[in-house]
Amino acid sequence: MAHGQASIARNTVVDAKTPNKRDRLVSGARRVIYERGVERTSLADVAEVAGIPVGNIYYYFKTKDDLVAAAAEAHVSDLGELFQRLEALDSPQERLHGLLDELSHVGGSVAEYGCPLGTLAGELDKRNGTMASPQSQQLLVTMVDWAEQQFVGLERGDARQLAVALIAGYEGAALLTHSLRDPELLADQVQRLQQWVDEIADTANQAPAARSRRALHDQ
C-alpha cells in the first residue's frame, strides 16, 4: 500500500504505470494551496490542476490532511535542497544573504500570496486545533535551525535568538507585504535584514571578543 511510506519513496524511481502521479498531486496541491489557502482549496481543485481524478487522490493520501501534510513536507524538502546549495558558499554571511535572496525572489508573488511557508504555517496552526501540528512547526523550525547554525558559525552565543529575529523579520515583512500588496515593502525590509546580517558578520570578524554584551537586535 502507498499510505504512510511518504518521504522515502517519493523521489525514488517511478514505476511505468504511475509517472509520479503522487508528485504531480503534491506539487499541484502546493500551488493551489499557496494561492487560495488550505481551507479554500478543495480536493477537486487539486485533482484538476494535477490532472488526476478526484477519487484517485485517495489512493495516494488517506485524507485531505495527509495531502496537505505532504505539501508541507515538500516545502521542507525544498528548503533542504536550498540549504545544501547554500552550503557551497564561503561564509555564513553569504549563506544568510542567499536565504533572504531566495525567499524574496519567489517572483513578486509574495505581494500577491504571501510567503508560501509562513501562510501555510499559519493555516496549519489553526487547522489542528490547539496542539501544534508537526508540519507547521517543521516548516519554520527548519529555517530557524539552519539560520541558527549560520549565526553559530559567526560565533554568536545568542545564535538562536538571532535566527528567530531573522526569520521573524522576514515573515513579518512578507505578511505586511501581502496585506498591503506592496512589493517594495518586502524589498526594503529584506535590504534592512541584509545590512543587519552584514553588521553582525563584520562585528564577528573585527572584534570577536566584544560581542556578547551588545543587545540582540542591534548589532
Add this chain to the structure above:
Amino acid sequence: MAHGQASIARNTVVDAKTPNKRDRLVSGARRVIYERGVERTSLADVAEVAGIPVGNIYYYFKTKDDLVAAAAEAHVSDLGELFQRLEALDSPQERLHGLLDELSHVGGSVAEYGCPLGTLAGELDKRNGTMASPQSQQLLVTMVDWAEQQFVGLERGDARQLAVALIAGYEGAALLTHSLRDPELLADQVQRLQQWVDEIADTANQAPAARSRRALHDQ
C-alpha cells in the same frame, strides 16, 4: 433596521430590549475567529457563543463576510482606543514600548492562537482573492501608521520603514511563537524590539544630527 452599523449606539448603555446583541455577536465572532480561524468558524459556532439562534445573525449582518468585517473593525477600533491611551505617555519611546507591551500581553494566548491581528489579516488576504481586502489592510496599516508617527516624533526620516520593521518584527515573532507553541520566543523577541526602540530613541536624544547615515535596522 440594524444593517449598516449604528456606530454611535454601539458602545452606549444598552436598552432593555436588545442588550446589545450585536456587540455580543461581534465579540463572540472575534473570539471564535481568533481561536479557530475565519474559515473554520461557522455562523452556528458564533451563534452558539453569542447565545442566539443562527438565523438571527442575519438581522444584524447581511453576510458572514459582513460579520467578519465587523470583527476586524472592532479590532481596529480597539487599536484606536489603545493609541489614545498611549498618547498620554510622555515620549514616543514610551509609547512604542506601550504598544509592544500591550501586543505581547494578550494573556499568553499568542502561543496558542497567534496574534489576533496578524492571523486575521492573513486569512482575510486569502478570503478576498487577489485584490487586497480593505479590512485586512486596515488591521495592519493602523498599527504601522501609528508607529510611523512615533518614529517621526523621534525625528527619523526613515520613519515609515522603521515602523514597518517594528510591526513586521512583532508579527513575525508572533507567527513563530504560535507555530512553535513557545511563549518565551515572543518574550525574547519583544525584548529585542524594545531595546532596538530604546537605541533609536537614545540616538535621537544624543546626536540628532548624526542619524541619517546609519543603517536602517541597527540604530
Add this chain to the structure above:
Amino acid sequence: MAHGQASIARNTVVDAKTPNKRDRLVSGARRVIYERGVERTSLADVAEVAGIPVGNIYYYFKTKDDLVAAAAEAHVSDLGELFQRLEALDSPQERLHGLLDELSHVGGSVAEYGCPLGTLAGELDKRNGTMASPQSQQLLVTMVDWAEQQFVGLERGDARQLAVALIAGYEGAALLTHSLRDPELLADQVQRLQQWVDEIADTANQAPAARSRRALHDQ
C-alpha cells in the same frame, strides 16, 4: 380588527393616524410583484417600498397570500374603473379599442415585465396548487366578461368565444413580447387585434343577419 373587511373599507375616509397605509402597502406590493414576481418578492421588499416596518404588514394582512390577494383585487378594481370610463364611449368597437389601447400603453413596461394581469394570474395559478385560486380567475374573468358584453353589444352569438379570443390574443402577445423583449411585437399584434375588432364591428353594422355562419376567429 382590520382583517377580512377588505374592499369596502379600502377606499373610505382615512383616519388621521393612518393615511392609508394599507393602500400604500397594496400598491407597493403591486409594483414590486409586477417587477419581480410574487415568489421573488419578499414582504421585506414590499415593506421597504411602502415605507412601512415589516412587522406592521401583519396588522393589515394575516399572511403574504392575503397581501398578494389584495394586490390582485386592486388590479381588478382598477379594471372596474377603466371599464366605467370606457362606458362613456359610443360604441362597443370604440370600447374594445379603448381596452387594447389601455393595456398596451402601460409605458412599454410590457417588454420589461409582461402584462401585469397575465403574469400575476400565471403565478397565482401555481401558487395555489391544483385548484383554481379565486384571485387569478377574477383577474382574467373580469376582462373576458367585459369584452363579452361588448361583443354582445355587437350582437354576436359567439360573444364569449370572441371575448376569449381577444384577451387570449392580447395576453399571448404580451407573453411573447416579454420573452423576446421586443416592444414592437406587442404593437403589431395589438394593431392586428384592433383591425380584427373593426371587421367584426363593420360586419355587425353592414349585414347584421349574415353573421352567425362565419368562423370565429376570422371575421
Add this chain to the structure above:
Amino acid sequence: MAHGQASIARNTVVDAKTPNKRDRLVSGARRVIYERGVERTSLADVAEVAGIPVGNIYYYFKTKDDLVAAAAEAHVSDLGELFQRLEALDSPQERLHGLLDELSHVGGSVAEYGCPLGTLAGELDKRNGTMASPQSQQLLVTMVDWAEQQFVGLERGDARQLAVALIAGYEGAALLTHSLRDPELLADQVQRLQQWVDEIADTANQAPAARSRRALHDQ
C-alpha cells in the same frame, strides 16, 4: 465529469453504471417544475422524484439554474423532434394543424398546469431579472420560427407576424384555460386557430396574388 452535457449520450442506451440518472433528473425536474413552477420547486423535490439524494444533483448540475436550463433545453429539444415529425406532412397547413393538435393534447393537463412552455418562459423571464434569459427566449422563439417557416411556405410576406399571432393566440388561450380551469376553452380556441390557418391556406391556394392587402389577423 458530468457537467457540460453529453448531449449525444443523453438519449442513447443506458449503461449499467448510470441508468441515465441525468435524464431522470431532467425529466423529473421538467415534471415537477411544470406542476409547481420553478420557484416553488426545490431541489429536494426534484431529487425525490428522481429517486436520488439531493447532494448528487450537483454532480450533474452546478446550480439549480443549470438544471432549470436543462429542463428548458429538453423542451426545446422535444419541440425539435416534433417539428421533424411534422416535416413528414404534406403541407404547411397540415403541419400547423399538427402543432396545434400536439400542443393542446398534452393530456388535458393544460387546464391543470398551463402550457409547459409558456409558463416556464414566463417564470424564466422573472428569474433572470430584466435582461432576457436565453432559455426563455429559445422556448418560444423556436415555435415562432418554425411557424414562420410554415407561413413562408404559404407564401405570406407577413409570415413572421402571422407566426406570432398563432403562437400568441395559443399561449394566451392556454393561460386563460389554466386560470379558469376550463379545458373546453382551450378546445374552442384551438379550433378557431385551426380554422384561421385553413383560411390562410385556402387563400394561398386560390388567389396567390390577392393576399397582401388583407388584414393580418383576419384571413
Add this chain to the structure above:
DNA sequence: TATGAATGAGTTTTCATTCAT
C-alpha cells in the same frame, strides 16, 4: 490501481411569521 459516481453531513442564506413592548 483507476475512476466516475455517489453520499450525507455541514454551511451560508432567506423569509414568512410571531412576539414583546
Add this chain to the structure above:
DNA sequence: CATGAATGAAAACTCATTCAT
C-alpha cells in the same frame, strides 16, 4: 396600533470521503 427584534424551518450549495467496478 406600531415596530424592532426574534425564530425556525427551509433552501441552495459544498465537499471530504466512500464505493462499485
